[in-house]
Amino acid sequence: MKTAQRILSVSILVIALLGFAQSQQQPTEEELIVGTWHIEENPSDYLFVVNNDYTATKEYGGDFETDYYSWQITESQTPSGLTVSHLILxxxxxxxxxxxxxxxxxxxxxxxxxxxxxxxxxxxxTTYLRQ
Structure with missing residues (x-):
């Protein structure tokens, strides 16, 4: 009887841990890229803003001239079989x-x-840091 209870307890614990691990999945590239980024060399001269509605802006200079883009992330394969992600603006x-x-x-x-x-x-x- 005690063996059956232990097996049941361990089974419940394993199922709970697996469920927790699945709920803690890493964010996707689409989720990670959303935000405001500044160029590493000159943070005040350039902002790259990526929105979760698949629009983005590049804001340049002190007066912040702005260009507007749509964005998507795609994947390609290298000749060696490596998968590479691309940001298309x-x-x-x-x-x-x-x-x-x-x-x-x-x-x-x-x-x-x-x-x-x-x-x-x-x-x-180009290297950007999250603002």
């Missing part, structure tokens, strides 16, 4: 203007984007 005023950034780092504090040139090749790496 599309200018709302001119949908032909699109920017592709490889997401190098994305966490609660830091966002590192690598610009992907339209004709191929890698552009500038």
């Amino acid at each position: 599309t200018n709302i005023a001119n949908t032909d203007e699109q920017y592709d950034y490889e997401i190098d780092t994305l966490n609660n504090e830091r966002l590192v984007l690598i610009y992907q040139r339209p004709g191929g090749g890698i552009g500038k790496l």
Whole structure:
């Protein structure tokens, strides 16, 4: 009888722990990227604001000239089979203007984007800090 109670108690504990572990899942990239980011080198000169409605703004300079974008995160495969995430920004005023950034780092504090040139090749790496 005591053995059956122990087995039942352990089973209930394992089920409870598994349920808790599943509820503590890591946030998705779409959840992590939402927020206000400033460029690491010049925090007062540039803000990148990503909204949860899939819009974003880039605000430049002291007077904060603003550009408006829609955004999405996509994935691609490298020749070696590695999955790489990309942030795609599309200018709302001119949908032909699109920017592709490889997401190098994305966490609660830091966002590192690598610009992907339209004709191929890698552009500038930019580091942002969450404001």
